[in-house]
Amino acid sequence: MSPIFAIVDCNNFYVSCERVFNPKLAGKPVVVLSNNDGCVVARSDEAKAISIKMGVPVFKISNLIKTHEVQVCSSNYALYGDMSQRVMTTLSEFTPDIEIYSIDEAFLDLSRFKRYNLTDYGHRIRSTIKKWIGIPVSVGIAETKTLAKIAGRIAKKSEKTGGVLDLTASPYLDRALAITDVEDVWGVGRSYSRFLKENGIKNALQLRDAGDSFIKKRMGIVGLRMVRELRGVACYSLERCLPPKKGITVSRSFKDSIKTLTEMKEAVAAYVSIGATKLRKERSAAGVIMVFLMTNRFQQERHYFNLETIQLPVPTSDTSELIQYAHEGLKKIYMKGYLYKRVGVMFKDLVPDGQIQSIFFDRRDRKRSEKLMLVLDRINDRMGSGTLKYAAVGLGRNQRWQTVFERRSPAYTTNWDQLLKVS
DNA sequence: TCTGGGGTCCTAGGACCC
DNA sequence: TCTGGGGTCCTAGGACCC
Numbered sequence: 492m493s494p495i496f497a498i499v500d501c502n503n504f505y506v507s508c509e510r511v512f513n514p515k516l517a518g519k520p521v522v523v524l525s526n527n528d529g530c531v532v533a534r535s536d537e538a539k540a541i542s543i544k545m546g547v548p549v550f551k552i553s554n555l556i557k558t559h560e561v562q563v564c565s566s567n568y569a570l571y572g573d574m575s576q577r578v579m580t581t582l583s584e585f586t587p588d589i590e591i592y593s594i595d596e597a598f599l600d601l602s603r604f605k606r607y608n609l610t611d612y613g614h615r616i617r618s619t620i621k622k623w624i625g626i627p628v629s630v631g632i633a634e635t636k637t638l639a640k641i642a643g644r645i646a647k648k649s650e651k652t653g654g655v656l657d658l659t660a661s662p663y664l665d666r667a668l669a670i671t672d673v674e675d676v677w678g679v680g681r682s683y684s685r686f687l688k689e690n691g692i693k694n695a696l697q698l699r700d701a702g703d704s705f706i707k708k709r710m711g712i713v714g715l716r717m718v719r720e721l722r723g724v725a726c727y728s729l730e731r732c733l734p735p736k737k738g739i740t741v742s743r744s745f746k747d748s749i750k751t752l753t754e755m756k757e758a759v760a761a762y763v764s765i766g767a768t769k770l771r772k773e774r775s776a777a778g779v780i781m782v783f784l785m786t787n788r789f790q791q792e793r794h795y796f797n798l799e800t801i802q803l804p805v806p807t808s809d810t811s812e813l814i815q816y817a818h819e820g821l822k823k824i825y826m827k828g829y830l831y832k833r834v835g836v837m838f839k840d841l842v843p844d845g846q847i848q849s850i851f852f853d854r855r856d857r858k859r860s861e862k863l864m865l866v867l868d869r870i871n872d873r874m875g876s877g878t879l880k881y882a883a884v885g886l887g888r889n890q891r892w893q894t895v896f897e898r899r900s901p902a903y904t905t906n907w908d909q910l911l912k913v914s
Numbered sequence: 915t916c917t918g919g920g921g922t923c924c925t926a927g928g929a930c931c932c
Numbered sequence: 933t934c935t936g937g938g939g940t941c942c943t944a945g946g947a948c949c950c
Contacts, residue, residue: 525918532918548917566918593950680948711924713948740920789917835919894918 494729495632495659496639497599499582499616502627502647504595505533508574509564509900511625521562524549526894527746528565565896577624585616590730598636600729613655632657636727637720640677641667641695668696678717683710695721736773741766742835746895749831758892759821760814760883762836767810770838771864776806776847778840780813782820787832797824805850806842809860814883
């Protein structure tokens with residue numbers, strides 16, 4: 492049976508999460524900021540309407556914030572992750588054919604509901620999520636993922652749709668493509684959009700009808716697949732289970748620059764800890780670890796970036812072992828005298844932890860480390876991450892490298908002490 | 915003064931091999 | 933003056949996604 496794709500997309504997800512717990516934010520322009528309250532990463536419709544752009548540094552819009560009384564929130568990833576899980580769980584009750592595509596989006600295969608009115612079904616999904624969780628979503632339905640994305644986009648923007656648009660066997664399909672700017676097609680980014688427009692292809696309809704060889708030559712196989720998807724030929728299927736990760740990266744910018752190796756080592760230890768926990772959750776081990784650091788990339792003079800790659804003798808997910816290697820790498824690239832703005836670690840060459848090739852000269856007690864990590868994860872899982880941590884992370888409470896969230900909402904859903912008080 | 919973070923896939927070119 | 937023809941593997945960089 493040929494699939495029918497639905498994309499369910501949470502509207503302005505981070506802002507909507509904040510609004511669920513803070514009703515004062517309703518109807519007002521709201522933005523959510525990135526780490527260290529740096530850039531705008533989510534905007535309410537009202538914020539979009541006063542042309543606050545995605546990704547803009549918050550200091551550049553301080554006037555706009557003042558004159559329009561924009562509500563500003565730090566990001567609260569624990570909250571968004573938790574809300575996302577609730578949305579996904581609710582969606583799974585509508586169909587088991589679900590692909591969790593990102594924190595705020597899921598594809599569904601609705602082909603088993605063909606006999607029903609899919610628009611009605613979409614509305615049921617939408618109202619259930621609104622009622623149970625409080626998050627508004629849009630639903631786009633079509634024969635391919637790319638077309639579903641287009642449907643979803645129109646559903647979100649057009650009042651008439653009521654948040655749901657079904658483009659399967661629709662007389663409005665061409666119309667929908669014609670009103671979709673080429674840069675809004677899934678898979679067309681800045682560079683392709685410029686190239687396509689230079690060649691007279693300005694909307695999704697024109698892209699659909701472009702010549703195969705032209706597209707293949709200039710945009711490769713990916714571009715060709717995209718055009719085929721616009722024609723209703725499904726090139727991407729529903730990925731029910733997520734494939735194992737190929738790499739894990741943890742890095743942060745610092746609010747203020749850092750000079751000392753001591754502080755850099757603490758930061759690296761902290762990021763390795765986060766990464767190693769993710770690694771174990773994936774049931775993987777890293778064969779290669781990379782450490783990188785850099786000065787402020789927005790300052791031209793005396794910019795420094797360096798990266799060190801370390802091949803591990805045996806793939807591991809042991810936090811303390813990984814910290815050791817990461818520190819060795821850091822020492823090689825750390826140069827005195829620079830003002831560092833960011834450091835990070837990457838785990839690569841991941842292997843499933845059941846298939847680790849051991850070596851003869853292995854002085855480590857791997858069984859013991861495995862047990863230790865199990866206990867560590869269990870405690871941090873139950874009592875909150877950071878309950879148990881390595882001394883290498885440092886003992887201070889407000890280290891200079893730590894990320895700042897000045898306007899963070901409380902952990903309504905994940906911390907008993909911070910439950911919403913009803914008065 | 916203040917500028918996020920984490921991914922994937924594809925392609926071209928070099929090294930190397932037969 | 934002539935100067936093979938494939939393969940494979942790896943890597944860096946580009947493009948995209950959220």
